[in-house]
Amino acid sequence: MDPDDVRHAAQWxxxxxxxxxxxxxxxxxxxxxxxxxxxxxxxHVVDDQLSYALQLSGRLTDGYLPLTPPGEGTNLLRVDRAAGAEGLARTLEAVAELLAAQVELHPRTARAWHPDGISDPGGFAAMGVCEIVIHAWDVLSALDDEVADLPEDLCEGVLARLFPGTPDIGTFQDQLLWQTGREELAGYGRLTSWRWEPTVR
Incomplete structure (x- = not known):
């Protein structure tokens, strides 16, 4: 996936x-x-965009930067509650732009570490997009008390890059929600554990 996919996901x-x-x-x-x-x-989504941008900018191949979260939880970044949903939206757009810029800046031959395997700029873009869309589904489905709809083009791109061999059943959203343990897929039970494949192919 590419920088514009990251921007598209964050703006959506x-x-x-x-x-x-x-x-x-x-x-x-x-x-x-x-x-x-x-x-x-x-x-958490905001934090992921920053983490992936830092991994690419440092071209780290042996682990994450030794950064320590402030206070409780695992997030390096916290958004001021007084800023409300608008503050969340602005921060997401800003930090996703950092990731998009790093993906744009680095050549395809660049490599950086992720727990699931050394990846390239396109892989980090895909992971950033995946974090946005799957957690958007978690959040919007809860806020609205009904299952949210995701952009099919983004779901398709994430599946192609991170989840090779996905059964061609239902919509791309159906497939992505199944691959990330959120829903069943026709003929396939809900996954109790999952991982993506960010390694260079």
């Missing part, structure tokens, strides 16, 4: 967040299928 989710202001929607409720709140889940 940011628009959805702005349509759900925190004075009308409960961001303290658990995201669908998670123990995290909706607010913390979006912060």
């Amino acid at each position: 989710f940011a628009t959805e967040l702005r349509a759900r202001p925190d004075d009308e929607f409960d961001y303290d409720r658990p995201a669908r299928g998670l123990e995290w709140t909706c607010w913390y889940t979006v912060e």
Whole structure:
């Protein structure tokens, strides 16, 4: 996947967040299928974009940068609650742009470490997009009390890069939700554990 995919995903989710202001929607409720709140889940997405951008910028091949989260939780970044859903949206767009810029800057031959395997700029773009869309589904489904719809083009791109061999059943959203342990797929039970394949192919 490429920098514009990262931007597209972030702008889409940011628009959805702005349509759900925190004075009308409960961001303290658990995201669908998670123990995290909706607010913390979006912060996690923001944090992932930064982490992937840092991995690429440093071309680290032996682990993450030795950064320590402030306070509770594992996120390096926290968004001021007073900024509301608009603050979440703006921060997501800004940090995703950092990842997009790093993907754009580095050649395809660049490599960086991820726990699931050494990856390239396109792989980090795909992981960034995947984190956005699957957690957007978790958050929006919880806020709306109904299953959210995801951009099919982004789901297709993530599947092609990170989940080779996905059964060609249903929509790309159906397939991605199955691959990430969120839903069943016709003829296939819900996965209780999952991992993506970011290694260079």
